[in-house]
Amino acid sequence: QSVLTQPPSVSAAPGQKVTISCSGSSSNIGSDYVSWYQQLPGTAPKLLIYDNNKRPSGIPDRFSGSKSGTSATLGITGLQTGDEADYYCGTWDTSLSAGVFGGGTKLTVL
Amino acid sequence: EVQVVESGGGLVQPGGSLRLSCAASGFTFTRYWMTWVRQAPGKGLEWVANINQDGNERYYVDSVRGRFTISRDNAKNSVYLQMNSLRVEDTAVYYCARDKSGGAIRFDPWGQGTLVSVSS
Numbered sequence: 001q002s003v004l005t006q007p008p009s010v011s012a013a014p015g016q017k018v019t020i021s022c023s024g025s026s027s028n029i030g031s032d033y034v035s036w037y038q039q040l041p042g043t044a045p046k047l048l049i050y051d052n053n054k055r056p057s058g059i060p061d062r063f064s065g066s067k068s069g070t071s072a073t074l075g076i077t078g079l080q081t082g083d084e085a086d087y088y089c090g091t092w093d094t095s096l097s098a099g100v101f102g103g104g105t106k107l108t109v110l
Numbered sequence: 111e112v113q114v115v116e117s118g119g120g121l122v123q124p125g126g127s128l129r130l131s132c133a134a135s136g137f138t139f140t141r142y143w144m145t146w147v148r149q150a151p152g153k154g155l156e157w158v159a160n161i162n163q164d165g166n167e168r169y170y171v172d173s174v175r176g177r178f179t180i181s182r183d184n185a186k187n188s189v190y191l192q193m194n195s196l197r198v199e200d201t202a203v204y205y206c207a208r209d210k211s212g213g214a215i216r217f218d219p220w221g222q223g224t225l226v227s228v229s230s
Contacts, residue, residue: 035214044222103154
């Protein structure tokens with residue numbers, strides 16, 4: 001059971017938009033920034049979004065992040081088949097004094 | 111190129127020990143926290159431990175506290191994870207990642223991972 005809650009899977013057609021939610025509590029998302037990671041099949045995770053809504057260099061603006069209260073959202077527009085991957089949210093939990101991740105969301109581009 | 115490279119994984123019996131290493135390059139190592147994250151086969155990511163720039167602040171997930179020790183050698187640009195009293199449930203790919211320099215945690219880049227298998 002992960003501290004942060006994500007839907008197990010989402011799907012959408014190529015070119016469409018999808019959002020992935022990440023729900024937490026006042027001791028994690030509610031009190032710190034959220035980052036998002038993309039894990040393509042058979043590869044190591046890669047940072048997509050940090051500090052809720054900032055993109056590292058090289059990450060296209062099709063990827064966006066937002067946060068409100070104890071929830072965060074990753075948005076992906078103009079879906080491509082190459083976006084099929086597992087997506088994870090992460091943050092720091094001040095009560096646990098530990099990093100925490102969501103359980104991951106598998107994106108299928110139909 | 112900014113990168114981290116893990117090594118030291120392998121097969122170990124329950125109750126045994128293993129030391130993972132992570133060599134960093136392409137950035138000023140002493141400016142960053144460093145983190146270990148693991149992923150059990152077919153499962154999601156689990157944060158394991160992190161360490162601050164000079165090694166005097168360390169945090170662990172509850173399931174490894176008291177068994178695992180994270181450390182770093184700034185002269186060698188390396189971070190380590192000493193794993194003792196290993197359990198079957200510690201079986202996972204272990205990733206090293208550069209963490210924050212300040213502010214909120216963020217893991218970038220990640221290494222390719224090293225597989226730890228705990229089995230009799």
